[in-house]
Amino acid sequence: MRRRQIGELEVSVLGIGGNNFGTNFFGRGCDAGEVDRILRTGLDAGVNLVDTAEEYSITSFLGEGHSEELIGAALGARRDEAVLSTKFLNSDAGNPGERGAARIIAAVEASLGRLRTDRIDLYQQHFPDPDTPVDEVLEALSRLVADGKVREIGWCNAAPEQVHDAAAAVQRSGSRPFRSCQLQYSLLERPADELLAALTRTGTVVLAYFPLASGLLSGKYHRGQPPPADSRLASDALVATILRDGVMSKQPLLSDARLTTVDELAAFAADSGHSLLELALSWVAAQPSVASVLTGVTSPGQVTANAAALDWLLTPDECAAVDAIVAREADGAES
Template sequence: MTATIRLPTRRIGSLEVPVVGLGCNNFGSRLDEGRTRRVVDAALEDGVTFFDTADIYGRTQSETFLGRILEGRRDRVVIATKFGMEVDRTRRGAAPAYVRRALEDSLRRLRTDRIDLYQLHEPDPATPIADTLEALDGLVREGKVRQIGCSNFSGAQLLEASAAMKEGAARFVSVQNELNLLDRADEQDALPVAEQLGLAYIPYFPLANGLLTGKYRPGVVPEGSRLASSRRAEQLLTDGTFARLEALDRFAVDRGHSILELAFGWLLAHPPVASVIAGATTPEQVRANAAAAGWILTADEMELVAAGLPIL
């Protein structure tokens, strides 16, 4: 099977990944295994070979589905997964003993002998970060993990983790946080710290719950969309939001692009960004996301967006 879209690649530590990754949070929840397979197959066809999952997604079913579907194709892909959020009362946190248990569980579900990028899903205030890093370093030395990263860390927490890293030991190579054109707060927090520390930045929710797909209009919520069944719809679908969406759409169209392309191109213009993690529930969404990565904003275009869209 040859990829129909040739995506550029960037690096996360020693890993080479396409600039668009597939977020697997819908697998096992919104999507059953058959629909998951169609999405994964479409991703591989379109050059999206970076898969980001977590042990809590779909109550562990995301990893299970992905393991079965990628069997026989494991060497073609880069798999990232996460641990630390509560799977159940006995499986949560970042204590050293649990780090190993969580990894072994993920390896079994994913049907693989190694995780390419193993990420702490959120800070664990009950465990010193130095202890977690030491446990992760042991897994890297055993060959069960290639690279380690973190998610939902503030800039201050990234600096704390950097200070706790021992000479010669495995270090975080990435941070995965929320960033998009409607939520730019991390531009003033973890993003510049990631650049300072030489970390790859992996943005999630790049389309702001689908608002940046161009499908939403005042009074119109697409049937079957995430927000159609969300209690946050009233909070998000405000006159102010639609005014910003209209301005962004006009900016993109004036330059011969769509707001979807703008959402990806704006993120990829930030130097630390390695790959944009976008979820999908259909093959068509996968293809649209992959195709949207062709426009990377210039410095002048970034300044225009910043001038017209203040940081919230």
């Protein structure tokens, strides 16, 4: 498995996302035994990046921490083989008055306990905090690095102006910079060029989430055909509504235009001797700003398939041909 750098961390180009570990809001997810099998399969295949968040999965009405607990238990003696990344929220539903640096310190201690570790390799702010100066956030996170509780820091879902503000704060105070930024990044849903340019200027790499565009690039959905009975769109009305309405995408996932694009991408992949899933993951991994492609999985077989998919190293000509297919959809939407 190829490795790339996030600051001093060396991470696999494929990462395992822990958002399906434990019971989620839709009543689905992986139990302890399945998480153990998934992580063992990943580590054996050279996949060392394991990403989660303090709020992933439900353990109570407020719900936080179960994914971290399952990962900590499953890694056990193999902890040092993994690069553990987790995220904190800007507030805690159980203690809404705790914000800023105090919230960060409380959150990291709770995550360390649930993950059964003495350090978090990559600690990330899940969303920029509109109520706390970025200077305060970076100072608190830098203190955690100095104390040895965190090795590198990152954030998620930032906007270009926020990236510039964070870089200015580092210049002012000499604090630790954000080394990574998690963004939705797929063939169909790409970060704005302005954002990618800002991250490149500040030396911040991307961790790409939703690389399969909420499952649309998994190869399950086709134009003119109903969603398969075992798919999320067919089995979960709430998820289906969210995805069909395009809440996380530029347009509804099951629109004719989008499904036509998916079929064209699948045909391109097949002509190259590959699957649509292999094309989707390999294209994201080929982007120069991307350090790792995060994939939410529910079985060891998915880990194996995703790892094998990244054996396809797309050439510049192949990337250009794929981009042309996607551009036709955008051109049609504008006409």
